[in-house]
Amino acid sequence: MKQKILNCLKFGILVFGISLVLFNCQTDNSDELIQFEKGNNTAFKKGKLQDYDDLSTYIENLKRRRASIISSAESDIEDAYDFTIIQDQDMQIYDEGGSITYNIPIHKTNEEVDIFSNLVIKFSDIEPTQAFILNYEPYDGYFEDVEQNSQTPFSGYVSSQLLEYDGSLDGLAETDGGCITVTTKYCDWENNQHGAVHIATSNCTEGYMFYVSTTYCFGDAPQLVDVPSPSSSGFPYIPSGGGSSGDSSYEHPVIIPTVPSISREEELKKSILDCINTLSLNNSDTTTIDPEILEQLNLTLRQWTVINDSLNENGCSEEVQEDVIEFLENVFVYPYPHCSSFEYAKPPNINIRACAVTNLTETFYAYGRLNGQVGTITATVNYSLVFFVMPTWMTNGQAATSTAIAVNNALNLTKNWFLINYEASESEIITYLDFMLIEQMALFAGTKTDFPPFTIPSPAPYVTSLLSTGNCN
């Protein structure tokens, strides 16, 4: 046994040493790798509706006119066209060449949770005002990617929706044969060279921006939109000096997909509650959950999405409802680290895939002799904020699933170690657990760090599960 412990210690020290070297190397490399985009495109702005008087007035008039149309319309038309503007979220604005486009996040009545919509309004000095709704149905994982990186390019289906308006104001919603052409501006700056394509914003470096114009016809089926590749498709880069000299894209509304972030969480919670408390309610469905439980949990959008998806994919079955309720009621006390804790992201201009987790906590138990008497010993370790890094060839889901396994194994190995080494000091306990986390992550070619590899604005809370580490692939 002594020999085994000695071997373990030697191995641990070796792993620690290697990890230290690797980590130091990585940190050094990161300084070189992570170069942030520092362009200054003043055409891109953000702002809240209440700060733009002309736009507010315009929308008030628009809604007033719409109300009179809706009141005389069929109820299904009302559902399809009714929307509310999310006032406390920034609009994305593009202001150049005498025209200004507002991308306003809206919440539509009865909109499916996987779809979001923007009200797009373009004012121009020389052209009639244009106003319409764009409905975005993104690929799986887009919402989570945007949560991590707001410049994630949209791909998925897009449809346009004409505002039912009689056109008496400014030639509102004037279209070309029932269609509207819009422009999306992209950027592919990555470490001072052309790289991953992302949505252009004010930080896009001149000479790396290009645009794509797309025409949507009202009433048509949603149109597939993919992330363009400038190298293969030959989209023109906008030359330095801005759009007015060589870029005619300002003629069209410039769209910047804007996810209504706050309402989406509420939508997901509502969908979950509907599934458990309302849908499939029959004699055999007696499962309900107190809505207050959902309000008390501070989960991320991705975590709510995973829960909602698991319910919907199983038709709100009684069995899954019970699993979800058990999960929600015990989300922070169950024994297995769940993969939804590890919300990986890889920013477009950084060659690192990483995640941040708050309050990773575990308690270890032991018993043994204390001053000649038998006693029980507990050690509770809490990482208030910890970062995990995985290879870029993994998907976010694969990285999350593997990290949950690695963390679970590290916790179990530490549990076994502590049973024997209950006299270890607090420092030795945390050092051992840290060794184990690094060692187990290394088995997946990843690592654990105490420093953010890049700015991660929304660390996810550490979530545990009764059942397993989960599958987030």
Place this chain on the structure above:
Amino acid sequence: MKNYLLFLTLLISQLEMSEHQYELLLGKDISSITIDNSEFIANKSNYYSIPFIDNPKAYHNNYIYFISFCTNDEKKITEVSIKLKTLVDKELYTTLTSIYGQPTMILVPDKILYDKTIESEKVKATVRKTKSKAKQGAFEDNPTFIIWEKKGFKIEVLMKYEQNISEISFRKVA
């Protein structure tokens, strides 16, 4: 995946034959119970685990959601640990005593002797360690540990009241 499922099937059949007596697996070569080492991600640490996600494994009147094995460098099993869905109740405790006899120790935490929290300088984490004097008690006294010391092996029941779960470890002893 097929190998994994095959292993699970064989393992379950073996365990059922042993009437839930996981101590019978101690000392066996882990490959002899049809574990394909390549299927285990953490095998470099001599640690092997299997979650029973969709089909929890029955253990007397309770269910196992997770089982893990520790081996020595020769890949001989030194520990089998099972995590149960709930705390060990009186019925299961009685069943265990009928198999293993009266426990050697039933440890109930008593007076706290030491309680210290430190903030690690090397790692951004805090550690709170507590040591409590333990008194010998009965099952009804909410013990943290129930221990059977048997010839060649030890059984440790860990009751995690905060999580409402329990773990049972079968450890090989010299």
